Amino acid sequence: MxxxxxxxxxxxxxxxxxxxxxxxxxxxxxxxxxxxxxxxxxxxxxxxxxxxxxxxxxxxxxxxxxxxxxxxxxxxxxxxxxxxxxxxxxxxxxxxxxxxxxxxxxxxxxxxxxxxxxxxxxxxxxxxxxxxxxxxxxxxxxxxxxxxxxxxxxxxxxxxxxxxxxxxxxxxxxxxxxxxxxxxxxxxAAGSCRGAVRLDQPDTGSVGDWAAPVETYELSAGFGSGGDRWASRHTGQDFAVPIGTPVRAVGEGHVVKVSCGGAFGIEVVVQHADGYYTQYAHLAAVTVDQGERVAPGQWIGQSGTSGNSTGPHLHFEVRVTPELGSGIDPVPWLLRHGVRL
Missing domain, CATH: 1.10.287 (Helix Hairpins)
Known part of the structure; x- marks a missing residue:
């Protein structure tokens, strides 16, 4: 060894x-x-x-x-x-x-x-x-x-x-x-995305149809939390993880948005077959391009602390539209898909 x-x-x-x-x-x-x-x-x-x-x-x-x-x-x-x-x-x-x-x-x-x-x-x-x-x-x-x-x-x-x-x-x-x-x-700061970074993908054969957005984590701010960091209430679930942690697509879908500016910093939004959207924000890098199809468990980015962030973590949202303001609590939504956080 x-x-x-x-x-x-x-x-x-x-x-x-x-x-x-x-x-x-x-x-x-x-x-x-x-x-x-x-x-x-x-x-x-x-x-x-x-x-x-x-x-x-x-x-x-x-x-x-x-x-x-x-x-x-x-x-x-x-x-x-x-x-x-x-x-x-x-x-x-x-x-x-x-x-x-x-x-x-x-x-x-x-x-x-x-x-x-x-x-x-x-x-x-x-x-x-x-x-x-x-x-x-x-x-x-x-x-x-x-x-x-x-x-x-x-x-x-x-x-x-x-x-x-x-x-x-x-x-x-x-x-x-x-x-x-x-x-x-x-x-x-430049408002310009660097493009997808291609990494060797892990074997996702044993992941199943749905997965947690990060493999190892600590849950931090939850959906609906209050505080002076947000305009009203927290709109997703935060996962406290170190910078560079691989971020996974929670389910099959296609990438509808890759953005690099604003409060969410570098973010990816994925649309799933059931009509819901998932957002992965405050990233340090993305590994997919807009319009690309993704599989459950596929690495779509690396966590970071870009945008309005006080420390390294993944901000994860589930939305009924691709835009901010349509979020629902991600924890019970994932549980309905067999993923217990």
């Missing part, structure tokens, strides 16, 4: 490229594609980091189990040694330190003493074997403990490397995001 992540980082462009693929001033397509690619790379690095973290936690649990077994084995050895000490002291007190032959001659019950002696020898042998087993177990567990500690250090090292790779990708992604947003702001 580490090699794969390192290879991904190594393959990323170290200098921005123009539309013709030559080093120099970054073109619209180059920056948009770089942002999209860096999002994918960051997701891969994050997944690999998480896998490493889970593996390290499993290794820690194994180490703790080994340490518990080792402590238990040591306690058993200590008990056995204490028992052996008690037996030795008892034998000394009972025998008075006399040789075994003298004890036999002086005993009132030599046969009983012989039986006791045999039992004592068997007990000594049993305890000696137990002590030996305990010592062997202690050595085995100590070896396991050392191996576990070494494996844990290696996992920590790998996690640190993955975290560094992820951090580098995130830094490059942030730089590319603001370059993309800078191009969007320039287009809005």
């Amino acid at each position: 580490l090699l794969c992540a390192a290879a991904v980082l190594a393959l990323l462009p170290t200098a921005a490229e123009g539309d013709d693929g030559q080093p120099g001033a970054p073109g619209d397509a180059a920056i948009s594609a770089q942002v999209a690619r860096l999002y994918e790379d960051a997701a891969v690095a994050t997944q690999q980091y998480e896998m490493g973290r889970l593996e390290a936690e499993a290794q820690r649990a194994r180490a703790e189990r080994f340490e518990a077994l080792l402590a238990r084995a040591r306690r058993r050895v200590e008990v056995l040694r204490a028992d052996l000490g008690l037996i030795a002291r008892a034998q000394y007190r009972e025998g008075g330190g006399l040789p075994y032959t003298a004890q036999m001659l002086l005993s009132d019950d030599p046969e009983g003493m012989m039986r006791g002696q045999r039992a004592g020898r068997q007990a000594d042998l049993t305890f000696s074997n137990a002590v030996a087993r305990g010592r062997r177990a202690e050595k085995r567990l100590a070896v396991r403990e050392a191996r576990t500690a070494a494996a844990w250090r290696e996992l920590e090292r790998r996690r640190a490397e993955l975290a560094e790779i992820k951090r580098n990708i995130q830094e490059r992604l942030e730089e590319a995001q603001w370059m993309l947003q800078g191009q969007a702001d320039a287009a809005v």
Whole structure:
């Protein structure tokens, strides 16, 4: 996993490229594609980091189990040694330190003493074997403990490397995001759209007939919200997402509007077969042209913070006409189409 992540980082462009693929001033397509690619790379690095973290936690649990077994084995050895000490002291007190032959001659019950002696020898042998087993177990567990500690250090090292790779990708992604947003702001200020940026589209075969406009998000301002940011009430549903997040067509339709000025900044409006329209606003880039047909889940733009926007997000509306003022609440509308936000 580490090699794969390192290879991904190594393959990323170290200098921005123009539309013709030559080093120099970054073109619209180059920056948009770089942002999209860096999002994918960051997701891969994050997944690999998480896998490493889970593996390290499993290794820690194994180490703790080994340490518990080792402590238990040591306690058993200590008990056995204490028992052996008690037996030795008892034998000394009972025998008075006399040789075994003298004890036999002086005993009132030599046969009983012989039986006791045999039992004592068997007990000594049993305890000696137990002590030996305990010592062997202690050595085995100590070896396991050392191996576990070494494996844990290696996992920590790998996690640190993955975290560094992820951090580098995130830094490059942030730089590319603001370059993309800078191009969007320039287009809005000039009132001239830059045209569609063609990105490699994802596989939409498993999306279904309808989809959420962004794949990963946090919901922010909802339909009908009040506030001094809008002339009356909020006319759509906002999705808080970073700059450059791929924006998807929620359903099949055709693009009836691509605009780059006004309060919505860069926006796309799509007409669907059921007569409704969906709007995607405050974009940083568009990936479709007006009049183009789109499929459910197809990338039609990249989110941004163009126009009247206080931060990166997607403003999404559902309308009964293509124009502002005919919006309805997008959340229940999407739910009727099987999309739960």
